[in-house]
Amino acid sequence: MAHSAKRCRRASWHFPLIAILLLVSAAQISAQAQKVVAIEVKGNNAISTEAILSALRTAIGADLSQQQVDEDRRSLERLGFFHEVTTYVEPAPGGVKVVFSVVENPKVTKIEITGNTKVPEAELRKVMLTQEGAVFSEATLEKDIAAIHKLYREQGYALARVTDECTLTPEGTLKIPIAEGWIEAINVRGNKKTKTRIILREMETKPGDVFDARQLQKDLMRLRNLDYFEMLDFQPADASEPGKVVLDVNVREKKTGTVSVGLGYSSRERLVGFADITEHNFRGVGQQIGLRWEAGQFTNRSGYEFSFTDPWMLGKRTSLGFQFYNRTTNRPLLTNVVLNSAVQELNTWVFERRKGLGISVGKPAGEFTRLLLDLRSDDVLYSTVPGYLDPDQDAALTDQVLRLSDGRVTSATLRGVRDTRDLAINPHRGAFYSVSTELAGGPLGGTWSFGKIGVDLRRYFPIGRAKPDGSNQKVLATRLMAGASIGKMPLSEHYWLGGAETLRGYREDEFNGTRMLLLSTEFRVPLGTSLQGVTFFDCGYAWPRNQGLRLGELKPAVGLGLRVITPLGPLRLDYGFGTDGGRSHFSIGHVF
Template sequence: MEVIFKLKEGRRYTIGALDISGNKLGATNPVFTTEALQQVVTSPSLRRGAYRPEVDRFITGEAFATVALDAATEKLREYYGQMGYQNIQVEALRAPNFQTGAIAVTFKIQEGERFTVRSLDIQGNTKTRSTVIARELALSPGEVFDLARVRVSEARLRSTQFFKEVRLVPVPSPVPNQSDLRVIVEEGSTGSVSFGAGYSTVEQLVGFVEYSEGNFDFTNPEGWYRGGGQKFRVKLQAGSVSNAFEHSFEEPALWERELAVGYKIERRYTGYSSANYNVVNEGVGVYVRRRLFGNVEGRIAYDLRRVSVGDVTPTAPLDVQAEDGHPKTISSVTLSLTQDTRDEFNFPTKGSRLSLSEEIAGNGLGGSLDYFRTELRTGKWFLLSQTAEQTLGLIGRVGTIAGSGGNLPFYERFYLGGAYDMRGFDYNDVGAASTWDTTNGNQPVGGLTYGYLSAEYTIKAADNLRLAAFYDYGFVNKEAARFSLSEANSDVGVGLRILLGGAVMRLDFGFPLQTTINPATGAELNTGGMKFNFSFGTVF
């Protein structure tokens, strides 16, 4: 049976004149004048990404759409809500002109009273201390009941990853023009004891045992040392080419202030860099970090490390042989700024992350080396379609090192290649011809400047599974501050992203496109066809 739908489209209506009524506060407060409120309606939302771009402004002369009118109405509620007007009511009254096809709209407002926060009512925290929850809130008793800051508080609590569910709701109180803020949480799993064996293309066969607790409390033995919001981790790892010990601790709110302090202790033996030498890296570090404003965090760290090179054979690169029997002590301070607006850590669909760091080694701090290491890292994610959560992620990095007369040891230089960046190449095998030692075969020795760009498209196949397609582009140059692209490398590939135990397992098949040519022989230095990479963790 054939069904035919006959449509009569009619005329297309546009947005006519816009007016505001009922805004009595505008008589004494300029932020509530008709002109100011019209600007709210015609401008993008204060909450970036809250509405689709095509409906995020309501302007005279543009096509009339009900969803855009609803968005404009909600933006007025949000605007008043930021000033503490919880009971604001907005009604959009339409007046169509059938001759011109324009629909005039009057936003009728009932402002209500301004509210402040009377008290906090925290519920459901059977494990986490109330003070830990309260310090994540962006508003406190006595302040204006800003609904925008309520949303920020909710996002902060979710980002701690302490809770399965988080809800913040205003609750009426017996005091006029005051409301209580009720915080309702459901505790989640924050600790893990894990052990096992596995294989990665970087570290090959490896076994490990690890204990971590993201909501640690060393003052609470009765509660199994949980609930204080501290971070504790210890890990032992042994493998066919490497072994390591790592321990770290962080107190996120020293003296109940918005100031985090932490330390780390580590020792790592690494043989996978090459079959003809090994590197032992051991040291301690302490740091202080603090949220400066909004989503921007500042961090200052001091690290003291000792690095030694051993078991060097005559076939090792000359730069490696030069370090044999000459251990170096590195004393450095690192300053960094980070902004993170991602909606999710493992599988982000929108938002961005930006990090700028400057490491200063030696130069009055002691140690064997003097250098300045500058690095910028950025990532941006776009939700292309709600269908199967199709997402595009763009990641960029750039860095350079100056100092030590340009003779920085090979283990402090920049490298690209392998599971964590250029996935179509072997580990550390990306770089200009000048970053390779060809005296004993072709072996990379790193450079003082690098750049990296990656585009990755993912599509949701199941709750904990994503399919991926990617393109990587990068360069490593020998000289400091040399950002030439003349010997850049690139690759394409496909992969899987599987969420296991809170970490993402990444399986990638990469295919090199642009490779590095040895100018003396005309042969490729870093080819070898398709590469398979297997790793855990989020890449940024």
């Protein structure tokens, strides 16, 4: 009996529970069958009832769906304006009324932005949706934070973040602290020859600065143009505390000096014997030094040249360079000269022996601009090349004419250079502009007094898409050179056009004069990792002083070329077609 009583008691406990479940189920079934006849919003003050209702999908006249009511509650929560949202259903004539009760967030009485040093507060407020006097919304704040991050990224500050301390105080002050990503330290890795300070001095970015991707790109371009490294990149690393970063500068050095002795061939000197020492990172401190001795078959004379440049004199970005030289060059000379009040035609090959020294000082005048002052003093002596005098020409007269160009040239040249090329040795984009004014004689002394003005304008346009490292980038390169002069000027100071470095398809220095114009265009196409094909068009001429400037006399040339990319620069082979046929040219480096 005891067992039976126990089972009855258990059964009597189950009966009320079953009854309750049946009642709830019946109520739910009844509710699901009922129509929504009214929707009420309670508790809202700043947020209008219309704005709240527009966020709901529960509609008057529809069957009541608790699932939809719950989804509407979550939708209101996602608006971000409410601290709490509750719902309940009340009986109403003809159906039920759904009530949405909300507790609004406090109003934002003040927005306080801190930590911003690179982006003005006014610019930050422009991208924010949250306004003072409006109800605080977490959803809107999330959009504001994303907009602030985007604004910083667009200006190059890729590591800037709104910190986790972003809060709304009980008084309604919205505090937005920003960590802009300060650079704690810069570590240089991989340099064995180049001194660390030499690398760091080229960078505008310093420890304590905000991580600026745009400035770092400029620093990277400046370091690449040093031509000390075959690999160079920047990598951010974790710092000792949040909001800061360590910048690793990773390099792999390449050879920056050459020593060569041997025989070579040039379009100008034919067979050449030479000894050459160059180093453009002397002692690992960035100094440039060069020594060359050369003897040419055509000139049958030897020459030498020594140069030295310190790009950072006394630890400042002021360059100082000097050179002294004694060299002989052969030139074809076809020109008209005035001698004894008569015009005489001169047609011969001449030796130009130039001995002198030069000093150059340069100083930055902007981010990409430098001003340079060049001083030089040359002693120049001319002579005819045996066996190359026109048989119909008087040798004594020729010698008399050449003596008119012997003497000393002492001059000062002021140059302004703006260089925005991405890579000076093999540019893909950017520009190089140079404007110069030279004055000779007068207070400087020397045999002649004259003035010259010149421009050298180059632009580089990337064509099509390229790999991230730019290794397969097609490039359209253009150049305009022009020059003019006043005063009495010797042959050594004339503008000389023709040959590998100026007007291809013609002899070296085939044209000379006191005014000059040269236009060049190249289309450069990669043919592999170290080979480049080129098509080019050159057009230019040099006019003597006693001849008018006639553009119809411009000499055109078209041609093809190959560039073999080496650590020393591109080895260049061109074949140009001028008005008198084709001619090959070989040299080192791009023409421009």
